[in-house]
Amino acid sequence: MAETTVIEAIRSTLEEEMALDDRIFLIGEDVEAGGVFRATDGLSKKFPGRVIDSPLAESGIVGISIGAAHYGLRPIAEIQFADFIHSAFDQLCSEASRWCYRTSGDAHLPMVVRTPWGGGVHGGQHHSQSIEAYYAHMPGIKVVAPSFPADYRSLLKAAIADPNPVLFLEHKRTYRLIKQDLAENRGEARIGKARVTRTGSDLTIVAYGLMLHESLAAAEALASEGIECTVVDLLTLNPLDHETLLEAAKATGKVLIVYEDTLTGGFGAELAAIIAEHAFEYLDAPVRRLAGPDIPSMPYHHAMEDFFMPNREKIAEAARSLAAY
């Protein structure tokens, strides 16, 4: 069977779900023409009136989706780049995340906000960012960040079926880089469940998005040096799968957390805290974080961009030193 890219897995899943449920509609900038990454290619023609171009106003895209979801439809909003979602921070933080809570379940919001995140595409400061830490900090919104095409497919279906707001993060560098035969059976991904992608006894690497792929490449290289790594693909950041994370940490006693965001207060900080709090007695080394430097955002020039981003070499280097601890 032919291999499917991440972007095609997303596009075809949207198409299938829209055909199954006429309450689903798409809203976002340029989505009628297929979107800047082509995630909605051909859908406006196939589903007339259900793919809606929005004005350039992100708070509006999310706020309008909230209203439509409250009414009982199933909006799927696209924020063109995750870097622009912060205009909608208020609608997500003050409204969407609390809708069910503040009504004690009297109302809820079945909505999905899809957005491309992450660096490695020469996107400079405002087309490269990792935004997950801000939004995973909001109880009431689920945050999903898959890595493989098949998981994009299962988790997008799950996000659409979920009665709660789901922020669906798509790593833009992986859109056409990562391919997979969708028939390949890794077990259906579920929201709130991480996956052990590779098993090894020397240390655990925890990652998501592009960094998961870089971590797998590093683990492959390290295996040839005799260092065996467990690699955990988090898949969902909120609600987080504590069990899988802690099991892997306890089994290997050493954990390297890799994320693309700036280091301080990034999502990896929460992972490190959980491991320190609940697996301290099992650790043979301090939990190590590998992330971007604490500068405002990823710079444009490729030399500085490469400097900013963790990659397989940096991961392997960090893993070696951790293994030797």
Place this chain on the structure above:
Amino acid sequence: MGRSGFERIGIHVPTISPVRCANIAQVAAAVTTRARKPRSHDTVSDYLLNEQQLEDMYYHMILARRLNERMLALNRQGRAPFVIAGAGQEAAQVGAAMALTKGVDYVAPYYRDLGMNLVLGMTPREAMLNLLGKRDDPNSHGRQMPSHWGNTARKVVTQSSVVTTQFLHAAGIGLAAKLRNDPIVVLTSCGEGSTAKGDFHEALNFAAIHKLPVIFFVENNGYAISESTEKEMPVPHVADRGRGYGLRGQVVDGMDAIAVYQTVKPAADQARRGGGPFLIEAKCYRLWPHSSDDDDSRYRPKSELEEWAKKDPIKVFRERVVSDSIFPPEDLDEIEQRVDQEVRDAAQWALMQPDPEPEDALGFVYKELG
């Protein structure tokens, strides 16, 4: 009620479907207009209020005011931590809500809209549960500050303390209704200070582009806490901003409940039929401080307040229906006595209702699947 005011002043009232109208000057024209014109057109007669509606209007306005007064008393007695009221805006709220179809049309109100919620079905007891944050408050079960409304069955959309976010929710509901071909209208409200927020502009723009059935209802009460309107906007009327977005803007006397009804009702009917959104600005006045924690003597001249108190919408309504001989004063006194009794009962009853358990804080973060 007693004898019809029209009969009392010698106007013939048909025995079937009587037309009883507040504005006596319009009565003769209205009766003949109704006879001549088909119902499918908006005519003045479609927007006249009958005696029962006028009674309801007065009842809800006075109920809102008396509830607010009792709430403030409970606050001063130390029994309610916070009160935010709508005194001076009852005509705008009641007039607008009466123009909607209860339980069908959606309303995304703001925190001063007690009067609007009462028309839509909130009981005095529920209003008091809400004030006290009681377990059984249908709005938020003690999770939100008082006057943060929400009731899914009544189509009242939950709101936060962040102003104007609800304008976008209303646009989204309007979009959904349009996609489903449902003939409903959404009314969302805010104060004039809130119109400076970006969400106001994003909502108006989107609703106008897609001709959504939304009424953006601005209750211009002259103040955003301490800031008077000239500090909030450089134009005299919020309604003028409608033109910039390609939607119709209209100013109405927000101290006149009948005028508000007769402005919102045709707009709602048109919007429901696909006529697109409206921006209606009801000019009213905040007769009380911003909240129970505010001291308005620091920023508001007493003379101004006294001038506006003369235009108190409840007082004006009463004088008008009495001078137009629609209701004798004793009938209105009777309504007020009934309201006083209901408000007393509601406060006493609500104070004895159970509080939330501490652990109730943990529930409903997510809606369960299935």
